[in-house]
Amino acid sequence: MNPHAATPADTGALDSLLWVVLPYLALVAFVAGHAWRYRYDKFGWTTRSSQLYENRLLRIGSPLFHFGILFVVLGHIGGLVIPKSWTETVGVSEHTYHLAAVTLGTVAGVATLAGLAILIYRRRTVGAVFHATTRNDKLMYAVLALTLALGLAATVDSNIVGGGYDYRTTISPWFRSVFSFDPDPALMSGAPPLFRLHALSALLLFGIWPFTRLVHMLTAPVGYLTRPYIVYRSRDPQLSARAPRRGWERT
């Protein structure tokens, strides 16, 4: 049982909906959506790159965004997945952690958001790229930008403007509680509104994720970095490339 758990009476129906039902819906959509997409839309599993249409802005915006978001992801892993007790055990004080998180997080967040701004600007102003933009893309961009903006705003608001907020006592445990199938919505009820809105928009983003071009995240061609230049594939033991049809197996 979570030590911070509130009594059931504190947990309103809305909180249950937002912090129990919605996360699982998003999770199911994320996992099942990817499975479905892989099964039925293999040839649509693509970034639909627009590099052919424009690359001057893309060359700046794309790395800025992608490297930025990599650090954002790492930061989220550090903040959400690793319990506070672990870092304290190894001697990282709250202040140290906080300083590192805010500094690195803000830089990464700003880089990501700047990259995204360039990419969206490019997408809107370059005719060929805009022509290749679907309604689905537009929705995705809106949700992605919203999530990023809220995240950065929450960080800036609570840490720089405000006096700092230790999300590792509320949001992080809630996040882990979802994955341990013991969700505790009460943990979220006390979080500042910007954090909660950030979490909600993130849930929405993960919910639509498999149905957008964001699927490319799962298939980032990391293996290419270490792949020998030539790949020989000898034939399968069977005769043809296709599985033999019933009644035509080799005897």
Next chain:
Amino acid sequence: MKAKKGPEPRRVGLDSDLTDALVGSRRFFTRAEVSGDRRAVYRIGGRQADTFYRDRWSHDKVVRSTHGVNCTGSCSWKVYVKDGIITWESQQTDYPSVGPDSPEYEPRGCPRGAAFSWYTYSPTRVRYPYVRGVLLEMYREARARLGDPVLAWADVVGDPERSRRYKAARGKGGLVRATWDEAAEMIAAAHVHTIKAYGPDRLAGFSPIPAMSMVSHAAGARFYSLLGGVMLSFYDWYADLPVASPQVFGDQTDVPESGDWWDAGYLIMWGSNLPVTRTPDAHWMAEARYRGQKVIAVAPDYADNVKFADEWLPAQPGTDGALAMAMGHVILKEFFVDRQVGYFTDYVKRYTDLPFLVTLDRRGQGPDAVFVPGKFLTAADLGGSSARAENAAFKTVLLDAATDAPVVPGGSLGHRYGEAGAGIWNLDLGGVDPLLTVAGERATSAEVRLTRFDTTDGSAAELSRGVPVRQIAGHTVTTVFDLLLAQYGVAREGLPGVWPGGYDDPEQPYTPAWQAAITGVAGEQAARIAREFAANAEESKGRSMIIMGAGTNHWFHSDTIYRAFLTLTTLTGCQGVNGGGWAHYVGQEKVRPITGYSALATAADWNRPARQMIQTAYWYLHTDQFRYDPFSADTLAAAGAGGTFAGRTTADVIAASARMGWMPSYPTFDRNPLHLVKDAEAAGRPVEAYVVDELKAGRMRFAGEDPDAPQNFPRVLTIWRANLLGSSAKGNEYFLKHLLGADSAVRAAEAPPGARPRDLVWHEDAPTGKLDLLLTLDFRMTSTTIYSDIVLPAATWYEKHDLNTTDMHPFVNSFNPAIAPPWHTRTDWDAFNTIATAFSRLAAEHLGTVTDLVAAPLLHDTPDAMATPHGRVTDWKTGQCEPVPGRTMPKLITVERDYAAVADKMTALGPLLDTLGATTKGVTFDVTRELDYLRHKNGTVHGGAADGRPSIARDVQACEAILALSGTTNGHLATQGFQTLEARTGMPLADLAAEHQGRRVTFADTQQGPVPVITSPEWSGSESGGRRYSPFTINVERLKPWHTLTGRQHFFLDHDWMAELGEGLPVYRPPLNMHALFGEPEVGDQGELGITVRYLTPHNKWSIHSEYQDNLFMLSLSRGGPTIWMSKEDAAKIGVHDNDWIEAVNRNGVVVARAVVSHRMPEGTVYMHHAQDRLIDVPRTETNGRRGGIHNSLTRLLVKPSHLIGGYAQLSYAFNYLGPTGNQRDEVTVIRRRNQEVTY
């Protein structure tokens, strides 16, 4: 494959140390083997990943087919089918070999053909029968109320209000699905009602170019021919028909196959853009250059073919005739006068009319009297026994060098018919050596007046030049050669008149310097090309060739342009020689198995003759374009001409041609032709006499003299394999207005009183919506289907059996269905049989068996061609002669029609073939043996009107019939035809086909691969021994006469009307001056409405014939949507940048398009590529707020009187042989930049 195991020293690293480190690390993370140098990894299996790819390119079967309707490629294609779906096509490679000394026909096929399978499942595919909703509702209501389809149709179209409602809805959507049964019933009802109320000649069918899918064409043509309906011509209508071909050769478009380009030593591409319009054959032109051939391009723009040429002559649009005349001047001067070339002289003496004598007529009285060229001297003029011989007026005369006396050689028209001519209709001169000129001791000279048209406004002026003359039998005569020298301005010693001072004389026609001012081509260059052309012909014995295309052929005066070309090829002995002569490739229509096809298409096995109409004149009258012609036909006449055309409009000239029997005219009379026979019976007169009396008394008139009277309207028009309103309808907006009653953009004013036709009835208010039913069969939605009342879904070329031939390829291709016609589509053969069945059912009750009176024109290749001695015109209407059917007016022929039996007759070969045989170009084939073969091959019909006859119920059976009944595909018939010709010519011919006498091409043969054809008297060239086809080689080598007056190729035409137009001899005529004729601004004028430019409509690189502008692949490859190409100079003048929206406006209509601004284009000329349909990205215009038009919205019909001549030697009518061209290139338009915000 396996790399050696174990450590191996690495010699060379990868791209960088970082890469080395990264890639080198893989071996630690994989169980697969990594090579010692780290570059390769060896995996076992995992190839399922490319299953999708193998699946994508796998197929279940491959079917051979090709492309109609009129693609000249004749490419055989492999059509791939997977899971019952046509997936793609690729080129076949198994063409008959050309032989060891030449490149092969393969490879063939272009991107347009490869894109065709897109249509099968395209969004524009017509999948179901459609009927205009408002019409269908009214018909259903009337049908329910009256209980009879025919009465229902009559009820709807007879009510002006309801009729106007559905006609006004044309082009505005509202087509709804119907069933085949209901649609066929409506169509049948419309046909039955029209026949009953107005007569069968108020029905018309239009489908072009049968050669490239002859069964589909024959399907509807046969149906209309059985009904007595009118089949409209296409070759002249498309302006592809070169009128010069009948004028010069007495033959239509017999041209070399593309393989013969290889044989040429000198090749001029004149207005023909081979890589674009003859893509699969262009390789011959490219290859022949490696054999040393010199290639010249004449084109106003930097066309795609120009880059292949050794030299480019950028003649201004429409001035090609001037260049050719100057080249003729040089050749005559250097190769005939300054020096005689034995090969040329021998050739022109034997194979042309140059040595023949022409009388000179005295014009005027007293000392002011001048001479003008008159008529060919004939045996009739000589007096004595030769004048009394049969057909003496058609036996032309020349002088023998040996005796210096006139001789009547064999081979002329007078020898072609009659007893006396048997065995001597040939070009064998025996010991006679014809004199080319009459100059000599006994000659004097005379000054002759000739006409020139090189004035700034194109009007006529006179030239005075001397010729040597002799007196023979009381006539002042000279030779055609002497006249030709005078015409071309090639001076000889001692002759009077005004002559050029030399090549550099810019004033006197037709010198190189003279043409430079007109064409823009330097005089020296023109002279040099002429010299090279002739020198090559001299050395190679005639292997100089001119490939001539639409760029020179689509002009109003293209016949003069072509005659100037043909003068070059004929003077230099290139005609009838492999590798030489004319090669006209514009809308080719060579149905190689012509005899069988004709029999089927005209239903000549059941009744003769079929009604075949010259389409240009048909639409000129029935779309009321004649009402907008404010000028007299006299405008075109020669200087000092006799005034034949004075006060007469073009419509008057058409009416004269019709009543004199020269050209066909349907609808013929202002009465139902089914009533005439009954009326004659009632009057107690023979029908011929009755009709003549009624006409003479003026009680009955030709329908063409009152085209706006409701009883003379065309009532039903069926279009298949064609897109009339998106492609060929010159004067498109006039069609929409008057024929259809739809919205239109016509802005022209009607002719004012005083400029109106003299012999026609003028209705104050021009009718609109003449047509009751527009029926279209197509596989895609077009500008025509959206205006149609009923649209039937047709099979594509990958969904039916058919045959395909062209004149550029000596083989027969087959169409085969890769899939059965999908959705509710049907093959044309099935569709028309469906309609015929519905028709016969209704006809049994409403029509029964009746006698029709067909008025048929005087025909070429028959004795009709001797109706007009000396080409002296006498018009019975003006009292110059009596109306005599078959001589001074059309033949009147009764035909019995059992309308209830039409369906039975459609699907069986009728008995007239047994008794009359089948005739092509004057050669009649006895086909009883072939009919017997077909009885066994196809089976016979049991019961009905065709009991016991060979069946052609299915398209394959129709294919077999065509192949069996034609000489080109049946060696027995070819040999038999040649034997028939041997009897007339006295020359050995049958050996040409003897090598194939036992050979018969079956449909199964054509399914195996393209099959070479057999040499046959149906055509003038020989393929014997595997040689390349070149026209007239039989005439040249076997001395078989041409089908002309002299039996030779003609430079001179002595018909009255030719003289009237000043075109007795080759002459230069500039493009029509639209400013003078219609008050359009002059080219180059710039005002607030924009700039005035010449408006040409050449072929599109991204859509020709087998594939259309709407094809998504081709739209993607090209700019897509409607475009007009213009020069950067013109664009700069009106502030247009590339891809801007522009609007082109003239009196005929409005076009909106994007500008393609290109340095390829010459200043003052724009191109709007042909057949850019209304359906693709055409916005509303600023001019009238309605949707913009197609390329033909800015054009209109203009008819040249000389094209209407008939009843005289080679100037006699035959279907697609001769007729007025629907030319469109002389047009101008005003172009401006428009608001860039377009709305749809």
